[in-house]
Amino acid sequence: MSMETNITLTVNGSVVTLEAPPAARLLDVLRERLGLTGTKEGCGEGECGACTVLLDGVPVNACLVAFGQCDGREVTTVEGLGSTAHLTPLQEAMVTEGGAQCGICTPGMLLSAEALLREEPRPTEPQIREAIAGNICRCTGYQRIVNAVNEAARRREARS
């Protein structure tokens, strides 16, 4: 029972030990204590999906996870996918298919799609649409994002 707690977790493949309030949102700890500002805050109520990260490989809204619930767990943010110089096939496809416009939903969208492709390398369109149903995009109308995930599946298969 404490205000600040040391918690050890794996973030984007690196083990980190952080002292932060355990009731703080994972979202705030990622952005303010780790400087991982790729994770965006949209609604703050678990509806828009802009703050989606992977927790032990599963998409969650980082605005609804207590930092204290992350001890010993693995968190992946958009910074853990590719880098500007080395985009993943999914990130490349989002660029070439025009799946990103204003960009606020893109990090969360990428993580939801990444989780889908890890579990289902050749997803159907309904599977893609269900996987990103918790990520709201106000620009694209979704079709180009769906195209990008389809294209990413094809590129991943071609590379493997």
Next chain:
Amino acid sequence: MSVAGLALHPFSTPKTLDEALALLAERSARAEKTVLLAGGTDWFVERHVAPAEEAGVLPLVVDVSRLDALRGIAVEGETLHIGAAATYLEIRKDARVAARCPLLAATARDVGALQIQARGTLGGNLASGSPAADGVAALAALDATLLLRSIRGARRVPLAGFYTGYRRSVLAADELIEAIEIALPPEGSPFAWRKVGTRQAQAISKVAFAGLAVVASGRLARLGLGMASVAPTVALLPATRALGLSKPLGEVTDADVEQAVLADVSPIDDVRSTAAYRRHVAVRLAQRFFGELRAL
């Protein structure tokens, strides 16, 4: 919000159920408030919407999301046993739930979207007591029993006796919901799950309807109904159930169903819908289910 926004809440992560129960007992004896945190899909939203309520002594937040005793899904005989902290994602992926309790699997697939399903739990849905809870509507149709536990022991409460009013229940301050027990219907029993909202994913229901029936020789041998967002608590529709069980299905008319449903619901106007629309949808959903049962 920032790290500072929730910094002041004391937080505890008990390692065992006994430890959690002892903590609850100590705190309730001192009249200190405790929040049991599972998926956080309600608690964090409430903190975000109404942070001003935090004035005064803050409750202790107790993380129960990883207590093994609250997490399992098992079939024992003809009873489905779901730990209160099992997530909707775990429920929808469970082959036994899909095979033996497809109504619950269908509901779990419709709660929020994947991110919410990965965190949200039946125990949390029940304890929050929202009348709009999809999961609770399904549990109502399944006539679920709740296993409640404190250091004083365990007790079983049928869902029909759990709520005492809007967001109020018989759960004592030193108790938690350990599990949900469902008497499994025969395989292939007809069921209905229908969520009416602005959008299939994420939107909170304007009305959600769950139905489960066991039909024998043109009559209903078992009928379970649950409806969300039409009353101060998730509605069990007792008049509509009684109607369905009272005579052969072929004699239950749409007019009978309308009259019974309207006696069972008391919806309100709110940000999501109107009372008039909800009454209309409630009647139609129940009529459609009875129609499906008659057509079997």
